[in-house]
Amino acid sequence: MNLFFEESGDFRTGSVLAQVGEAYQVELPGGKRTKVRARDVLLQYEAYDPVQLMSEAQEIAGEIDLDFLWEVAGEAEFSFTELGTEYFGHEPRPQEAAGLLLRLHAAPVYFYRKGKGRYKAAPEKSLKAALASIEKKRQLAIIQEQYVEQMKTGVFPEAMKPLAIQLLCKPDKNGMEYKALTQACTALQTTPERFMLKTGAVASPFDLHLSCFLFEHFPKGTGFPFEKITVPIPDLPVADVQAFSIDDVTTTEIDDAFSVTRLPDGNVKVGIHIAAPALGMMPGDDIDAVARQRMATVYMPGDKITMLPDDYVRVFTLGAGEKRPAVSLYATINQEDSTLLATETCLEFIQVAVNLRLNDLEHIVTEENLAEDKGEYPHKEEIGILWCWAQAREKVRMAKRESFGLKPQQANHPDYSFYLHDGLVTIEQRMRTAPLDRIVAELMIFVNSTWGRLMQEHGVPGIYRSQGEGNGSWAARRLVRMQTHAAPHQGLGVDQYSWSTSPLRRYTDLVNQWQILACIQHGVTAPLSAPFKPRDADLFAIVSAFDSAHTIYTEFQTKMERYWCLRWLSQHDVRQARAVVIRDEMVRLLDIPLTIPLPAVRTLGRGTQVTLDLLRWDEVDLSVEARLVEVSAVTADENMAESDDEIVD
Structure with a gap:
């Protein structure tokens, strides 16, 4: 006796060697033996050899017209033998029954399986939808193959070009x-990025890096949804000062300015004036919604994506x-x-x-010239006093800082400025010890610390940065945290530190400015009038969102600076360079802020100067x-190697 049975989803045939109860020992055509349960047996036959039956069954299955079979099946559930009688016009022979079963089983779109050997024809509407889907997939497979063949010749399909960046950054796999x-x-043994660059689907590595960032973080573009912005400004007193600002030549969002006024008693009054964009909006309005979504201005060499619309920035x-209008701190x-x-804080023009x-x-403004009163430049006297x-x-x-148990801060770590012109990059180094940088930094720290105390004294929450709080490990104590209550910033050597001096380009500073304005305008009732109240969940959400955005933007800026450092190497055809060891297996070039992993320096101390090919x-x-x-005998200042102190801006 021979059997046609189902095993692990496949149909097989074999000869029965023995039967024990409800189980058969079956020898398959290849000689392998297997145990078959009686419930898995679909046909028993004698007249045909198992190999012959399977061969004829497959041939019959290939000749069956599915559409006709579907029409014959009707709407009711059926067994394959019942349908066989209807389809063949007689009780099916073993090879016919087996062929019909193979055909039914291979067409799940036409026939739904309801049990072993039992099926039900798919409803007409479902069948048409499924067949349309199959045809669509078939057509897509044809197009896909055409795309593959086209790309193998080094041509990126025109129809795929609008999806190029999406395919790299967030593809539908x-x-x-x-x-x-x-x-x-x-097939070409390359990566999608390199293939797109080679075929022109992406214009350049610069476009690749920038476009991927914009696709992920600015999917709707970098523009603003405002055609015209009207900003009401309250009537304010005009300050009787001669103010001036100190910024890089590329700065357009000028947040701060300074003034120095001599008083009749021989003292001086230093004014630190911070732009007041918080006057033109309130939390929840349209402009605030955009600023809160962006959280900060995104910087990169040669360009930026501003937090606030240009028209709004121009007003403030x-x-x-x-x-x-400005929020001024006078000392x-x-x-x-x-x-x-x-000290006195006021709102004024x-x-x-x-x-x-x-x-x-x-x-011109160097420590030596300041000490010897040399050089001529605008506001020389005021700058001397500020210095x-x-x-x-x-x-x-x-x-x-030393009272917190820390060593004196060394500000020898250099800053680098990138300037682009016609695709060429210039990288200029400036030490943080330069007088003008130190003046701006010290005055900003003073303002942020003073206004942080102002909010604390008025019982108004703000966004603070702290360092060294708690009794954790040394590494944990060095971590700078953002929080909504005042706490020491041990690294800077202040009892509290709130970011308040860059409201045109940082949302945290804008939020703090709303809170500071409440302190100025409402005094002891400020906690009732401030937009954000103590333990405000919305304020915590802003801190979290800003922290995340700041990390993303900083990583992007670092990435783009690295790209332009590599362009600088190519532009100057640099093949050998001096570098300094900044930590284990990592060096930084002395001329540009390019870091390179180099296991060969593992045994060298931090600050060791080396020469690289x-x-x-x-x-x-x-x-x-x-x-x-x-390896040079000269050792750089340790702080030239790397600084762990927070950069103040």
């Missing part, structure tokens, strides 16, 4: 286009010659010993006389291969 791209790249930026100072006598640019003054007070403020901070670099994955040539 079930999509035909992605499957075609990966199939072609596998502290540009020269214009009367602008009365004894000029003899630079001690702080009093100021008129900036001039926007000084670091690029024009840094070679003396900045040095005094720094001493106060360093004493406070730059073998090759890649603008797509931003990698650099280098070889250690020489």
Whole structure:
């Protein structure tokens, strides 16, 4: 006796060797033996050899017209033998029954399985939909294959170009286009990024890096949904000061300006004036919604994506010659010993006389020239006074820092400025110890600390940055945290520190400015009038969202700076460079802020200067291969190697 049975979803035939109860021992055509349960047996036959039966059954299955079979089946559930009688016009022979079963089982679109050997014809509407889907997939498969063949010849399909960045950044891995791209790249032994660059689907590595960032974080574009912006400004007193700002030449969002006024008693009053964009909006309005979504201005060499619309920025930026609203902090100072006598915060109009640019003054305003009163430049006297007070403020901070158990801060880590012109990059280095940088930094720290205390004294929550709080490990204590209550920032040497001086480009500063304005305008009732109340869940949400956005934007800025560093290497055809060890297996070039992993320096101390051969670099994955040539006897200042202190801006 022979059996036609189902095993693990497949149909098999074999000869019965023995039967024990409800089970058979069956020998398959290849000689293998298997145990078959009686419930899995679909046909028993004698006249045919198992191999012959399966061969004839497959031939019959291939001749059965599915559409006709579906019509014959009707709407009721049926067994394959019942349908066989109807289809063949007689009780089916074993090979006919087996062939029919093979055909039914292979057509799940036409027939739904209801049990072993039992089926039900699919409803007409469902069948048509399924067949349409199959035909669509077939057509897509044809197109996919055409795309693959086209890409193998080095041509990126025109129809796929609008999806190029999506295919790289956030592809639909079930999509035909992605499957075609990966199939072609596998055949060509390349990556999708390099293939698109080679075929022109992506113009350049720069476009690749920028477009992927924009696709993920600015999917609706970098523009603003405002055609015209009307900003009501309240009537404010006009300050009787000659203010000036100090910024890089590329700065357009000018948040801060300074003034120095001599008082009749011989003291001086230093004014630190911060742009007041919080006056033109409130939490929840249209402009705030966009600013809150972006959280900060995104910076990259040669370009930026502003947090606020340009038209709005123009109303509040502290540009020269214009009367602008500002939140001003005045500090009365004894000029003899630079001690702080009093502070006052007010809301007013100021008129900036001039926007000084670091690029024009840094070679003139040096420590030596300031000490010897040399050089001529605008607001020379005021800058001299600010320099003396900045040095005094720094001493106060360093004493406070040491009281927290920290070493004096060293600000020898360099900053780098990137300037682009016609695709060429210039990278300029400026030390943080430069007087103008130190003046701005010290005054910003003073403002952020003073206004942080102002909010704390008024019982108004704000967004603070703290460092060293708690009793955790040393590494944990060095971590800078954002929170909504005042706490020491031990690294900066202040009792509290709130970001408040960049409201045109950081949402945290804008939020703090709303809270500060409430303190100015409402005094003791500020907690009732401030937009954000103590333990406000919305304020916690802002802190979390800003922290996330700030991390993303910083990583992107670092990535784009690395790209332009590699462009600088190519532009100058640099093949050998000096570097400094900044930590285990990592060096940084001395001329540009390019870091390179180099296991060969593992045994060298931090700050050791080395000479490298730059073998090759890649603008797509931003990698650099280098070889250690020489270890210098000269050791750089440890802080030149790497700084763990927070950058103040």
